[in-house]
Amino acid sequence: MFANDFDAHYAWRREQAQRLQHLIDVLAARDLLDVGMRSRIERLQRHLLSDKVMVAFVAEFSRGKSELINAVFFAGYGRRIMPASAGRTTMCPTELGYDPELPPCLRLLPIETRLQPQSLMEWRTAPERWKRIDLDVNDAEQLAQAIDTVSEVQWVPVETARALGFWHDERPDDNPPLNDDGLVEVPRWRHAMINMAHPLLKQGLVVLDTPGLNAIGAEPELTMSLLPMAEGVVFVLAADAGVSKSDLAIWREHLAAGAREAGARLVVLNKVDVLWDDLSAPEAVQAQIERQRAETAHVLGLPAEQVIAVSAQKGLLAKVRGDEALLEHSRLLHFERALADKVLLRRRDALGSQLEVLRTEVLQAIGRHEQREAAVRDEQIEELEGLRGKNAAQMTQLRRRIEQEQQEFDAGAMRIQALRSVHMKLLRELFGSLSAQALQTEVAGLSSALHQSGLKLGVRRAYQETFARLHARFAEAQRKADEVQAMLRGAFRNLNAEFGFSLQVPGTLDLSAHAASLREIEVAHADVLSLTNAWRLAQAAYAQRVAKAILERLKRVFDEALEDVETWNKAAAAQVDAQLRERRRHFAQRLETIQRLASASEGLEERLADLRMQQAAHASDMQALRSLVEGLIVPEPAPTPASSAV
Template identity: 35%
Template sequence: MERSRLETQLKAYEQWKADIIRTVKLYYRWLSKHRLATDDSVKRIRESLDSLSSDRLTIAFVAEFSRGKTELINAIFFSDFGRRLLPSTAGRTTMCPTELFYDQQAGQSYVRLLPIETRLQETSIRDLKRKPALWVTYPLDLESADQIEECLREVIKTRKVTLAEAVRLGMYDPQQHPTQNQPPDFVEIPKWRHAMISFPHPLLKQGLTILDTPGLNALGSEPELTLKMLPSAQAVLFVLGADTGVTRSDLEMWQNHIKGFQRSRQRGLIVVLNKIDTLWDELQDEVDINNAINRQRNHTAQILGIDLKAIFPVSAHKGLLGKIKDDQQLMEQSRLPTLEHYLAHDILDARQEIIRDTVTTEISQMVENTQGIVATKLNGIQTQLDELRQLSGKSLEMIEHMMAKTRTEQAEYMQNVNSFQASRKILKEQATTLRDALDLKKLERSITATHNAMADNWTTLGLQSSMRTLFDDMRANMQIVVDQSEQARKLIRSIYRRFQNEHGFSVVQPKMFSIMRYRVELEMLYQEAEIFRKSPVTAMTEKHFVVKRFFVAMVSRARDIFFQARQEVDSWLSTALEPLTFQIREHKEQMERRLVDLQKISRSRDTLDARVGELKAQHAAVAKQLTILRNIHNTLNSSYPLTAETRPKPKLVAARKTAG
């Protein structure tokens, strides 16, 4: 069977990443060879390489029960097996959030399950993943399809517990069942809290992760799903039934757990109108059937308030059947290829843009700064060459005049260097204020105080007030960072401009830190916290779980925002003046070398020709280094189409031979 569009595009995407990784490593070798690597630049390069190597494409599937979500996963990703890999028969549905991926480090297949009892711990799923002893693991026998199916059925298993235990686990809240006259004695709950499936599917081995989520109850009881896992996915597929349209529970899930927390998402939020085969009617012609599907599609777009282009009518069941039987007509009728085409192109294009905007932009700016340093060196050599050539046939008096002029320039230059040191001192003072506003220990004390206040005050108004106060404090600290970082940016620019204007340094764009990304993230989190704080669902939920959800989901995200901002501020402050420091040192050495050359020439004219020869050789070598850096920069910034067949090969052969 022909490889899927997504598999083809994902392979091209992985190849593109491999080209970027190769280029970054080439740049690292060049820096090391020419002794321009610093501790911070090495750290930044290693972080970029780690980010590229660990990058995964995550596609999340969200739906209420019986919408055909798991069947859709089988149809898109696992039809090559000729059977349903994931259990999706009638009456059987995913009961716990499930991640499908391939564990490259373990290099083996398994099902790893987290017992539901871990909900009693004040620990996030992310942290629990670091504690393998708490998980139950079943190895998968790839030679036995029956054994694989049996192990995968674990994700749909439930168990009955007493009402008291269900309430204690947060799986039942009497306030959310006001119509019940008599609470049940026993409640059926999922056996597992979270499942991780490592499987050697080609797509998963290429870096794809599939997040399969249960219905509304799980999203509500596991806020980490809604507030962390779904927002971090590159695509979220919200699956509806074409036979039912948007039901009340679908709309509640959309408003409270998807759309409200996806405002920053520009693309990748997709609605799948599944089971269109239920609208097929042999007594109607194709036009009438298409009109019925389009009416349901238009109605769905109107209710959810999204663009019609984001809604894909499909039949996952017929699509899976068409793939297994290699029935192209049935495949076309299922409309599954249209959805696959969108995932293969738009989603991967978006992921490629993110890497360009983060990793490649970071390294690209480092390369630009290095180019500036090398260009300054090249200009200095050219200036020396021009001066020495002009000395041919000149009198001793002229040479001494040039020596005096060079000493004057050197004295003026050293005054600017002293001024540079004073500016560094001012920048260091601003850095202290910046770091204080992002002090993680201070933030942790504030979080602890809020937690204690909420634990002592169980009224709804008291909890809401504590939530608001904590976020107000964090926003105030973030504003201090905004103000101080802007002052520091202006100071850094003025320092660079002075040396460029007065000493002809090559124009280098200093690394700049923008707090706006973190400020926007915190502001969006603040708005989400307001929705959570004022939500009727929150007011009806048992207060212990309100506190737990608030801290495990929202406060932990705020902590991450401050942690990442602090790391970036530290990196920025330690490297912002680094390119200029290299140029200042290089310029000082060249001025000293000019004086030495003039002194030697004043004593012996034979030195002149030899020195001109040396400088010519140096000029050629440095020009070659600059060409290598330009090739590296061009490769990092080249925009390749993802399709492997049309993607050009990077032009790094000559550079690699030279830099190696």
């Protein structure tokens, strides 16, 4: 079951975060945790603890989408939680998640906010504009009744429906019917957010339930921000009808571009129980289902294994009644298995890759530290062995030589400030290339084109020119990053030669993943600005929401790139600081040893034996530390097996 697999995924994340905390403590105790390393570990630790996995369910009305959500996530309540009666149910996009800072509640944003320019993201920061209904999570009846509010509608004049995006003069066949008073039915709410301490939601699951084509098309943030954030998107169809005209419009206009991300999309042929026929042989029924799967996969351009036949209603009933045979017949568990495979395994692999990179970096840092410590102790032992038979005057001379070396080192270390100055100059240029101000400058032309009144015939060209400049800016940032690294490589080589350091230039700052995200945004949202959508872009409020949705998604890419630059820079700067501290500590240790020998407070052979013991103990400690780091990543338990084919 998906719930069991998600429990295992959550437990794996927590265990990895605990292991990282132990690693932080162990490295700090050995003075191996510089600012850069601490920053990288804590960043990944926060990611593991707060990671959200969004699964979006998308469908036209009456495809059984809400029933599928009930069956997969809420069967434990013994009844339906999401409204799933005949006809239209979920009338507005609904997010289900958990925020410990809020009580269990349903928050509803009035549909009239569409008449204002603020984006959904901006409205999230204005809680006073949302209607709040407190939820009793221990009372399934009250919970269901409260959540049923998302299906509320209201009747408005055609002019209002047009302004809200539910009436289109250019596409009269898609308009809803008028009632006897000439009014149009529209949703009462624009967006709903359900906060409840459901076990899966507490563990980081976010479920996005989206309504039909009209609502999706009128909210560009859904397809330009929320859906791209989803780890998995489930597109629900009716098994008896296959892919209808409106289904195909949703897929082509809002989901197909994102389907380029392999495995990110699952298609469910729901209500397969309508094909169950006691008068037909089971083989004939199965053959009909397989034909529907194959035809659906062909129409949508997907592999057949991503199309799964399910009866959500029978699956929910089977879970509530504890009917294992009906549950198997409903095929619900096969959908849950596929959902876990496509969503949780992908998420775990992404997090595991980050852990692998961190593990490699930590092992390299341990190796460099071990080499430095071994070299220093070897130098100390050689120095002390040379003192055999020396008198007090000769020891005093050695002490003066060490002090002279220390003074020369301190004087030379001052030159490192010049290195820092050059480094910071180049770094400021790199940060400037990816700053919020730079982003605003590059999108200004597109924003201006989208804010023009009437038809926006030049907006597609402005879009292409904007992304061309953004791609150029990322290319420039990569060049600057390479320039910083080249400067550090030369500077570190000189410092290593002059001071005997073991500085190593951090791995290449690779911004290609962010550049790829930029390309994905460009491709995925190009259709929003196409001529086929010109009639919608002519509406000022819609065009403004498109502009904000594009900017918000681009801002996430730039912010993530800047965070990587910051982490990478800390790794470079921290190495220099750490080795400066180590060298000064070693000077102090050498002087202390000479002082103790000169004052006869410690014998030479005794001190040599102590250094050799320290050397062996340190080598043993480093080996134990490497073993700890090698075992940093633990495999996630295997998913719950499905018992038969989809």
